[in-house]
Amino acid sequence: MNLPKEFESKMSKLLGEDYEAFARSYEEERAQGLRVNTLKVAAERLRDNLAIELSAIPWVREGFYYGKEARPGKHPYHEAGLYYIQEPSAMAVGEIVDPQPGEAVLDLCAAPGGKTTHLAARMRGAGLLVANEPHPARAKILSQNVERIGIRNAVVMNEMPGRLAERFPGFFDRILVDAPCSGEGMFRKDPDARSEWSPDHVTLCADRQLDILLSAAAMLKPGGRLVYSTCTFSPEENEGAISRFIRQRSEFEIAAAGAYAGFDRGRADWVPGPAADGLEETLRLWPHRIHGEGHYIAVLRSNGGQEAPRRKYAKTFSDTKTLKDYLAFCGETLRAAPTGDFTLFGEQLYLLPPGMPAMEQLKVVRPGWHLGTLKKNRFEPSHALALSLKENEVNQSLNLASDSSELTAYLRGEALQTEGTKGWHLVLADGYSIGWGKLADGILKNHFPKGLRWMGHF
Numbered sequence: 001m002n003l004p005k006e007f008e009s010k011m012s013k014l015l016g017e018d019y020e021a022f023a024r025s026y027e028e029e030r031a032q033g034l035r036v037n038t039l040k041v042a043a044e045r046l047r048d049n050l051a052i053e054l055s056a057i058p059w060v061r062e063g064f065y066y067g068k069e070a071r072p073g074k075h076p077y078h079e080a081g082l083y084y085i086q087e088p089s090a091m092a093v094g095e096i097v098d099p100q101p102g103e104a105v106l107d108l109c110a111a112p113g114g115k116t117t118h119l120a121a122r123m124r125g126a127g128l129l130v131a132n133e134p135h136p137a138r139a140k141i142l143s144q145n146v147e148r149i150g151i152r153n154a155v156v157m158n159e160m161p162g163r164l165a166e167r168f169p170g171f172f173d174r175i176l177v178d179a180p181c182s183g184e185g186m187f188r189k190d191p192d193a194r195s196e197w198s199p200d201h202v203t204l205c206a207d208r209q210l211d212i213l214l215s216a217a218a219m220l221k222p223g224g225r226l227v228y229s230t231c232t233f234s235p236e237e238n239e240g241a242i243s244r245f246i247r248q249r250s251e252f253e254i255a256a257a258g259a260y261a262g263f264d265r266g267r268a269d270w271v272p273g274p275a276a277d278g279l280e281e282t283l284r285l286w287p288h289r290i291h292g293e294g295h296y297i298a299v300l301r302s303n304g305g306q307e308a309p310r311r312k313y314a315k316t317f318s319d320t321k322t323l324k325d326y327l328a329f330c331g332e333t334l335r336a337a338p339t340g341d342f343t344l345f346g347e348q349l350y351l352l353p354p355g356m357p358a359m360e361q362l363k364v365v366r367p368g369w370h371l372g373t374l375k376k377n378r379f380e381p382s383h384a385l386a387l388s389l390k391e392n393e394v395n396q397s398l399n400l401a402s403d404s405s406e407l408t409a410y411l412r413g414e415a416l417q418t419e420g421t422k423g424w425h426l427v428l429a430d431g432y433s434i435g436w437g438k439l440a441d442g443i444l445k446n447h448f449p450k451g452l453r454w455m456g457h458f
């Protein structure tokens with residue numbers, strides 16, 4: 001593989017006798033992984049049911065390697081959100097953030113959503129997860145992944161970290177900064193990272209990382225946990241960024257990130273400038289030591305900072321007049337109506353996660369659990385609602401085998417012939433929700449979203 005020359009000589013100086021093994025790893029096949037969405041299915045169960053050979057990734061209990069011939073992205077279970085395809089080393093980050101149900105958690109650089117979807121599964125639908133991504137097109141992809149994975153308690157935003165810091169001082173229990181970086185750890189996977197690399201780009205990334213960390217710090221509760229990760233090797237962006245940050249925010253200290261077989265320790269001796277205490281508690285993941293790409297992970301704990309001021313909560317409503325058609329839909333279709341703090345964006349009805357602060361003047365892509373559209377005199381359920389429901393939560397469903405021609409026809413957008421009660425039916429693949437259909441006179445009208453439909457190449 002053609003690597004930038006200056007990168008090679010820098011790594012050779014840093015790694016010394018390890019450099020040869022490191023360089024050889026670029027000639028090897030990269031690892032491919034999927035992480036089971038435990039909001040929907042237990043890891044062992046998916047492993048038993050998916051006709052793809054999976055082997056355990058040692059550092060994450062719901063993560064598996066799959067072989068290079070397998071195409072898990074083209075399986076109905078992927079459409080049903082039963083797993084997220086994620087680079088194996090990246091799965092260590094969610095494991096180390098370790099969010100708990102009921103907490104307020106921020107994923108500040110979140111697209112396309114690998115870590116967001118991991119954090120959500122660990123939160124088990126309880127608490128508030130804010131997933132933010134400043135790049136608009138990437139924020140949209142993040143939002144689609146939140147939908148597919150069936151997350152009910154996430155708000156997706158499209159803001160710069162500084163704007164969020166003004167609005168959420170001292171608010172979050174845990175924050176993840178999975179920072180934009182020079183991507184040296186992804187050279188095997190991503191040719192663009194190779195062609196964009198330069199020493200100046202490394203410096204630019206390091207300065208931006210410091211800015212993002214300072215914004216994140218302002219949003220953390222006293223005693224909160226801030227996890228910083230990159231997919232690069234450069235000390236400037238890793239131990240260096242952490243050291244510069246702690247010099248500016250002395251109430252932070254490095255906390256132990258844990259010990260995992262094959263993971264190395266951070267290197268204080270590589271820091272350009274004064275090094276923070278405790279860098280040996282941070283983690284370096286090397287492609288020549290584990291079956292995964294390069295990563296760096298640091299855990300920071302705040303021992304001071306700002307208490308959250310009293311805040312304004314997001315505007316909600318609960319009048320049954322506005323909700324009439326929604327409640328009628330729930331009565332017919334669902335065993336229990338989702339209730340809580342409702343909000344309307346145009347005619348789109350959402351349930352806010354509990355404790356969500358006011359969002360005025362912020363760019364919000366998804367303000368919570370999307371229930372559907374309040375049309376004139378009727379309610380149309382959303383794809384997000386379908387993907388977050390289980391078979392035992394609906395009155396009518398149509399369960400199709402994942403390898404059946406009926407399911408393929410459904411995923412292509414075709415209507416299906418079936419008998420049953422008139423009205424909305426949750427369509428399932430082997431018992432896992434995949435979309436809506438509306439039945440009348442023996443024909444199930446297809447409500448699988450047009451943009452997701454399977455075309456000829458499947």
Ligand SMILES: C[S@@+](CC[C@H](N)C(=O)[O-])C[C@H]1O[C@@H](n2cnc3c(N)ncnc32)[C@H](O)[C@@H]1O
Nearest residue numbers: 109110111112113114115135138161178179180
């Ligand atoms: C490493 S990627 C995040 C990957 C994501 N966490 C995941 O697991 O799927 C970094 C993200 O940060 C975003 N980003 C770029 N500049 C940023 C900034 N100034 N503040 C926050 N995020 C930024 C990028 O657009 C990119 O989506």
